[in-house]
Amino acid sequence: MANEGEGVTGSCHCGAVRIKVPNPPEWVASCNCSLCTKLAWLVAYYPDDAVTVSGETVPYIWGDRMIGIHHCPICGCGTHWKTLGEDFGRMGVHARLLDGFDPAKVEVRLFDGR
Ligand SMILES: [Zn+2]
Numbered sequence: 001m002a003n004e005g006e007g008v009t010g011s012c013h014c015g016a017v018r019i020k021v022p023n024p025p026e027w028v029a030s031c032n033c034s035l036c037t038k039l040a041w042l043v044a045y046y047p048d049d050a051v052t053v054s055g056e057t058v059p060y061i062w063g064d065r066m067i068g069i070h071h072c073p074i075c076g077c078g079t080h081w082k083t084l085g086e087d088f089g090r091m092g093v094h095a096r097l098l099d100g101f102d103p104a105k106v107e108v109r110l111f112d113g114r
Pocket residue numbers: 012013014015016017072073074075076077
């Protein structure tokens with residue numbers, strides 16, 4: 001893991017999208033909703049203004065969900081999700097994209113999204 005004071009960076013597979021977060025996740029959420037199951041998302045949560053996403057991303061919005069789930073239009077990696085209106089006070093970052101992320105070394109909390 002990167003030095004905590006300097007934040008943690010990450011990127012999608014092709015490198016077009018870069019993400020920076022303030023610290024490595026202490027835990028991540030593994031959600032069992034219909035989308036996360038297919039995409040194998042492990043989500044780390046941060047305040048919206050603590051996350052920097054650079055590069056073009058495309059939001060996927062489905063059902064009556066109030067969030068846009070973004071991915072890289074080139075390589076298809078899921079990158080992050082953000083609210084479309086209601087302020088949740090946080091956004092989700094796909095922890096698998098973060099440099100040095102090892103799912104075996106963080107707590108994975110199961111989230112029942114079905
Ligand atoms: Zn990409």
